[in-house]
Amino acid sequence: MPSNERNIAVIFINWFHAGRTIASVARIGRWxxxxxxxxxxCNGDTPAGRASLRDACTGHARFLELPNNAGFAGGNNAGIRAALEAGFDKIALINTDAEIAEDDFATLLQAFGQVRDLAAASPLIVERDGARESVYAGGQDISRARQTRIVFGGEGSNARFxxxxxxxxxxLVTRSAAWRRVGPLDEAYFFSGEVADWCERARAQGFALAVDREARAFHDAAMAGDGARDGDYLYYSLRNRFLFIARHRxxxxxxxFARWTVIALFEAAKALATGRFNRARACLAAARDGVRGRWGARHPAGGAPGHG
Incomplete structure (x- = not known):
């Protein structure tokens, strides 16, 4: 088992952005x-991208190359399995379009000594999209909330968690013992909703979840691009609500199911009226596949978002 000071594993998912992933690995290496x-x-990349990742993954970094895009859930599960087999006590999932400073990460780790039966903790997420900045403190039930992310304004209780x-x-920083009891991320989600599902299962087994208001991480939402947000991102976000409902409600x-079908049709109609045809197709496909119970990758070859 790793020594205490190194008893943490960090998982990054790469999907055709080797440079960004390498930069993320380098930041951790400077702690x-x-x-x-x-x-x-690696869920996927060009031959040159894969080669650069192999070269970068030396010393404290290990490279796991998957034959196909397994999505956010499957990619992270591969890393989680490797970390569990290696005996790490804490496992962190960090998007490559997000950054957390060492001090904030260290602050976040304190939650595991202060919150009883804690399965996972996350910092406040400061999301930057151009000139706009929003701060989020976890999410609401995805089976009922259209806007699931909880906006943090600094008001309310002075409680740290x-x-x-x-x-x-x-x-997201997690306790390895929770993965062993709760199980892995559900790969039927492929992308979006799998963490909400895992949290739901963890809470059902008596685990706690916490957002630490004293720790912050930064997320560059603009990296996704409007095309992705109106296409596959929207599709998975909407379709996977049906999956969550089928699993937990x-x-x-x-x-x-009827409510989310109406919402999908309404959003598709709005998109058509404004000429956003990719968005309309995503809404209609999400409702169709959600009602039919078609899960997993939207595209047969897995050509969809492979990171969170």
């Missing part, structure tokens, strides 16, 4: 007090 091991899981319905997968399934 002075914490020395986590890094697992880079908040306990939302689910945490955001942008930056069985008694209200008929009502909730």
């Amino acid at each position: 002075r007090r914490l020395h986590p091991a890094v697992f880079v899981v 908040t306990h939302p319905d689910h945490l955001m997968g942008t930056v 069985v008694r209200r399934k008929a009502f909730l």
Whole structure:
């Protein structure tokens, strides 16, 4: 088992952005007090990109190359399995379009000594999209909330930790014991919703979740691009609500399926009226596949977002 000071694993998922992933690995390598091991899981890249990742993954970083795009869930599961087999006590999932400073990461680790039965903790997520900046503190139940992310304004209780319905997968630190009891991310989601599902299962087993208001991470939302957000990102976000309902809201399934179908049709109509045809197609496909129970990758070859 790794020594205590190195008893943390960090997982990055690469999907055709080797330069960004390498920069993320390098930032962790510059930390002075914490020395986590890094697992880079490659869901896909060009031959040159894969080669550069192999070259970069030396010393504290290990390269895991998957034959196909396994999505956010499958890619992270590969890293989680490797970290569990290696005996790490804490496992962090960090998006390559997100950054957390060493001091904030160290602050976040304190949650595991202060919150009883804690499965996972996340910092406040400061999201930057051009000149706009928003701060989020976890999320609401994805079976009922259209805008699931909880906006943090600094008001309310002075308590250091908040306990939302689910945490955001942008930056997430987890306890290995929770993975062993709760199980891996559900790969039927492929992308989006799998962390909310895992949090739901963790809470059902008596684990706690926490957002640490004293720690912050930064997420560059602009890296996704408008095309992705109106296409595959939207598709998975909407379709996977049906999956979450089928898994966790069985008694209200008929009502909730009808509600989200109406929402999808309404959003598709709005998109058509403004000429956003890619968005309309995503909404209609999400409702169709959600009702039919078609899960996994939207595209047969897995050509879809491979990171969180």
